[in-house]
Amino acid sequence: MDWQSLGMISGAALLGVSGLQSLAATIANGSRKTRLRHRYQDQRARFQQQLASELKFARASKPIFRAWAGERPLRVAAVVDEAVGYKSFYLVAADGRALPHFEPGQYLTFSLRVDPQLKPIVRCYSLSERPREDYYRVTIKHTGAGQGSSYFHSRVKVGSVLNVQAPQGAFFLDPTDQLPVVLIAGGVGITPLLSMASSIAHEQSPRGVFLFAGFRNSSEHPFQEQLSALTEHENIHYDITYSRPSAEDLIGRDYQYQGHVNIVRLRQVLPSSNFRFYLCGPGAMMEQLVPGLLNWGVPEKHIHFEAFGPATVRRMRKPSNASCDPCRVEFARSETDLLWSGDFAALLDLAESAGIALDSGCRAGNCGQCLVKVRNGKIIHSKTPGVPLGDDECLTCIGQPQGEVVLDA
Secondary structure, eight states, X not given: OOHHHHHHHHHHHHHHHHHXXXXXXXXXXXXXXXXXHHHHHHHHHHHHHHHHHHHHHHXXXXXXXXXXXXXXXXXXXXXEEEETTEEEEEEEETTOOOOOOOOTTOEEEEEEOSSTTSOOEEEEEEBOSOOOSSOEEEEEEOOSSOHHHHHHHHHOOTTOEEEEEEEEOSOSOOTTOOXXXXXXXXXXXHHHHHHHHHHHHHTTOOOOEEEEEEESSGGGOTTHHHHHHHTTSTTEEEEEEESSOOTTOOBTTTBSEESOOOHHHHXXXXXXXXXXXXXXXXXXXXXXHHHHHHHTTOOGGGEEEEEOTTOOOGGGSOOOOGGXXXXXXEETTTTEEEEEOXXXXXXXXXXXXXXXXXXXXXXXXXXXXXXXXXXXXXXXESSOOSSOOOTTEEETTXXXXXXXXXXXX
């Protein structure tokens, strides 16, 4: 081989190497651009998801953004017996339109004409199903003495039309937070928590869920099949407690713990206290569990609760001003002056102790039926009101005076 041929081969080789280097650089540059584009797309998707979650939270937490103003007629499409004393009512829009979204944990407010000669009574019931467009579901336990539950169980049938306010409530699954949750229910308190768990399952979220629920026994245990189906998702676990199991109830099959849902049981099952806690149940359960969680080291901001009925959690109440014990509360229209003291949970209790009749509904700060004007003074609320209030308005069922006040009542 002559030097000229060798030079030509060497030159070709050099060009080949150079070409390969150039090709490698182009590929590398293209791969880098692809990675940057994918990273940008991922960041944008996360930002859009976060923005959507923040918007959902803002709309759900502000009563002014409710899906419709006033009341809307909803028709009862089905009534289902869930357990002894429990009935589910499936509600559809009377005009056939799709139903607006709600956040899992929220409730509906009903105006019920129990007596045609009297004003309708107002009651709030949690939505017990995940958000859907075709129907809403509320599940109501018959309490015997309760006017609202008696009306539903005895008089509401398929085809009944009910006047309903839009879904609302400050107790809902936070859409901006994806950390694991513990859902704790007592009795009919299962309704908003089942909505939460069902939503997580439906969205196929990897979010960890521990659901604790307490009932008397299997005959009063609603949603047994639905709860069992949730555990088909490997990230969802549930633990059932019976306080009075029947002879047919078997521990390990029908329930896992005997007694009441308590902090001892939670610490037996949970790997740590590093969860977001959502609780709904009777006052006695809440007053035991909330302090127990705080003593376990759970930050107060990680504990969300809803006590049904007029029950409240004393440990979590905003304290009254010490200088206001006692202080004068004037009910102007009733021409009555009363002394407020620590013996009362709210202004409504104070008024009723003196025979002053004030309008009320849910007695838990949700429906707004006890709203009154404040002519003078300042009122604080023991929980976030479920309805929008003006600067000169208060809810007497959760209101407490800060010094002397005059109410237009």
